[in-house]
Amino acid sequence: MDKILNRFKFGFLLTLAAVTVLVWVAIFQLEPSRDKLVLDVFDIGQGDSIFIQSDSGSQVLIDGGPDSKVLAKLGEVMPFWDRSIDLVILTHPHADHVTGLIEVLKRYDVGVVMESGANYPTPEYTEWHRLLEQKHIPVIIAKTGQHIRLSPRAALDILLPSHSFIGASPKNVHDAMIVSRLTYGSTTVLLTGDAERPLEYQLIGSGTDLHADILKVGHHGSKTSTTEDFVRAVSPRFAVISVGRKNRYGHPAQQTLDTLAKFGIQTFRTDQDGDVKFMSNGRGLQKISE
Secondary structure (H helix, E strand, C coil): CHHHHHHHHHHHHHHHHHHHHHHHHHHHHHCCCCCCEEEEECCCCCCCCEEEECCCCCEEEECCCCCCHHHHHHHHHCCCCCCEEEEEECCCCCHHHHHHHHHHHHHCEEEEEEECCCCCCCHHHHHHHHHHHHCCCCEEECCCCCEEECCCCEEEEEEECCCCCCCCCCCCHHHHCCEEEEEECCEEEEECCCCCHHHHHHHHHHCCCCCCCEEECHHHHCCCCCCHHHHHHHCCCEEEECCCCCCCCCCCCHHHHHHHHHCCCEEEEHHHHCCEEEEECCCCEEEECC
C-alpha cells in the first residue's frame, strides 16, 4: 500500500510540475515583448478592430467590430489574467465599429475612452454611452493635436477631427472620424477608420506629415476612400484592409485595389489573410506570420 501511495504522490508531483511549466510557457508567450510594439488588425468580419501593445505594455483597442467576436480575439493576444485595457478609441459610432466595444466595456476594466462626441441616435451608441456612465469611465473628446504617450518611444497623435463634434449631428458621421498616427521610434502607422475622400484631402491640405510604413485603408477599401493623392502622400510599404468575407457592399472596391497595386504597396485583407499582425523594434517593421 505504501508503495502505491508513494507512486501516486510521485505521479501527482510530476503532473503538477508539468502543468506549472506549461503555465509559465503560456505566460512568456503572451507577455508583451519588451522593446517591441505589436499591432494586431483583427479578422472581425465586416467592421474594424485594431489592438496595439506598446513596448512598455500599454494597450490600446481601436474599434470593436460588429459583434462579440472581439472578445475571443483579445483572449488570443492578451495574457489570460489581464482584464484591463488602458485606452479604447471609438473612431465613429457605426454599428460595425461600436457593437463589439459594448461587450468589451462589460468584461474589461477600461482606463479611458476616446470618441468624437457626435450625436448619432442608434441603440448601439446609446448603450455604449449608458455603460460609460454606469462604469464611470473617463471620456476624452478627440481633436487634432492631441498627443498620447504610450511609452517613452511610442505615441499616438490625433490628426482628425479638426474641431469638436460635441452635440453636433453631421449628415455623414464619417465626417467626425478619428484619424490617428502611431509612431514607435522611426516606424509609423496611419489609422484612418472609415475616413472618406473629403477627409483625405483635408489631411493633405493641412500640411501634416502623413508618411507611414503601414496604412490602415479607409472604409474597408470602399471606392469612397484611398485616392491616389492620399496614397502618394502616405507612401506606405504595407496596406491593410479590414473587411468581411463576401460582404454585401462589395468591399474592397477594385478601384482601391488597383490604386494600391499601382504604387506597389503590399496589401493584406482580413477576409483573405485572417488576422494581420505586425511587430516593430522601433527601427524596422515586420509582418508576423501566425
